[in-house]
Amino acid sequence: MSVFKAYDIRGTYPDQIDANLARRIGRAYADFLGQSPVVVGRDMRSMAPEIQDAFIEGVRDGGLDVVNAGLCSTPQLYFAIGYLKAAGGVNVTASHNPSQYIGFKLCREEAKPISADDGIREIEAMATHSDAPTPVAARGTLEEVDVMEEYLSHVLQWADLKRPLVLASDAANGMACHTFPRLLERLAQIQHRGLYFDLDGRFPNHEANPLNKANLVDLQKLVLESGADLGAAFDGDADRCCFVDEKGRAIGNDIITTLVAQDVLSSEPGAAIIYDLRSSWVLPEQVLAGGGKPVKERVGHSFLKARMREYNAPFGGELSGHYYFRDNWFADNSEIILLSVMNLISRSDKPFSAMLDELMPYHSTGEVNFKVEDKLAAIEKLKNHYSDAEQDSLDGITIAYGDPAAQGWWWVNLRMSNTEPLLRMNLESDSLEVMENRTTEVMEILGVEPEDG
Template structure:
């Protein structure tokens, strides 16, 4: 496969992701590193880059290849080694440098990838530089007259210091927490960050192992929460935390082992952030529960709704100077964390909220979990455009108010709503439904699935 064909396959809308080394090889990484460096140089965006990576077996070779490509173009490289993605974002913000995290996040062990950012963790997507970097990587780039230098740094302690400055946990009551790192990067970060608290940490799968021997590091899939849920019950713990492979997302289960909706976590954190910064904006996406804008408005904040996806969230955060943002995929974004997403800081907010009062987590989050939700349901369809037209006509006939911010969102007079949006990369439609009670939600869900799959 030619380099241009490989790049077409692995350079996505928001990041780089592919089989490694079959697609994302060291040779391709060298090309991408050189292209990134040249793009930075041509746009006067920095003369030094910080690189880090996850625990996948292919990561060290890709880091070395990136460093070779970047230094060949005359830029210096700081290699931060093993890091969670939010730890790399911290390094980019703290050092005011552009950065690259080598990771495939929650993807299977056969994959690897890269997340690129400008200085201060500002995102780079297809429309903000990634397409240009891809085009440069397809060319044979002449090296700079002077090669840049490579050096090593360690950012873990500074990252932990920053998080504890934002959410001090020294005064909370003792808690028992089961943490499932999924053999991902939380196995490195959780002991350092959460080890500073009075909490008793029960570790699960903290060994860094990119082959994921216990379960995939994707807590969005309920199957991958089962071990954590059982451990929380067996340990009689106060809560459980599950991180994805690169530890930028965090999922929460309560003392009963029941999953807590990421929308409820978003609302809880929004309440806390608005108590510190009254009147500020909180960003949420189109599939987040209605609870979120309700809580934000009740707390005197300004809810701001945007499309699904981290680049959309980060862009809206920056536009509105939002204090916080949350997605139903368990990405949580903080102004005080360079507008970037960090699962660990979200977890610390939950620990602080729980530890500052005496009740159980299930009771604490009940006020933020007001509706019945379907979760996201994918359907393969032959013609997504025709299916969306049918969805729109059906909803309008039933008196729904329609908006087109991201796919089709239909709001019904009784408070029920659904969103149907197409996948960017596959012939899929993604359905989310919410209603005031489970019966209405189930009925609307089944009605829409029958229409979509007809």
């Protein structure tokens, strides 16, 4: 399988990605971008310094100047690109993947993502060509810059706590260990209880993927034991955050998007809120009720960021735990969303769970994964079976019966994963019984059982 993915470049070290390929990718990126300077950061994995160095040399071979940002969370790298007014930037990371993986998240100016549709395929063609290009006569320069202080000052603009709160969080030994403790030093009103805040690219405690509920068990226990007002779980490169309420319940990220969207619209009436099509129907309902414009988009950060720019939307969110902010170069940031949520809790006389209950009237499966050999055929089978439904092919197939104005409605989306060899299903209804029955029905039609986790 190719290491050149829909949104980034990712593979195992050293069999799929080694220093030689990293250098060639760096050169291909330089030839593709054609402008200086380029900011390059890296995560905490053991091979990351070697791969970063090789990538940087490749960029310099192409004649572009490089700013080495060193150890860097992905949100910190996005900030560096915007703050330094760089022509582009790359973080050397494999996000939440296991320790043997390494990769590259690629950007243009203003942290605009480079995806398969607008650059990664061209970079792949250049990087894997049989003949490696020779370095240009005037290689690019190299300097080292630490933007940590400036990054913290930027994120703190979102801090507006009205009372002290107790926060339990789990960094999963990932890049939140690098930035979040420094942020907390400047937030005296937060009493923090932390788990796994030692940088360790081996991920010795659990996988750095908070979407997998098995990875939330330790955090849920800590929330209950410490009496925390909320819990927050970060992923490996700290661009995603998932939430647990004070009762220890894992909360869907679409519900968090809805909660924060209500607050955004109170200060910017009529604004667009961008969300992905897997989200609960409560989200567009509440955005409309708040005087906003809900804009549905296909799954993937490159699509949502582009749509946010189109609408100049102040905020957007994905079910995956990516949250996007206009005043952060339309990029995702786990610490900004966490501060945004904590601000709301601090202003409310209700516990977090009560605030959320008001936004959870419906019943959802969450995202369910299936391994299917012929994914397109499976999507077509579902489409044909429910031919009398309202259908939408924005991303895979979305099938809907009824609407929230009437009882017994339900919808399902079935789509191919952009990052794994899986089909992903989300199904929701206003009725628990309908949700359960339709879930069973869809799986029987497809002839599949869900994957674990």
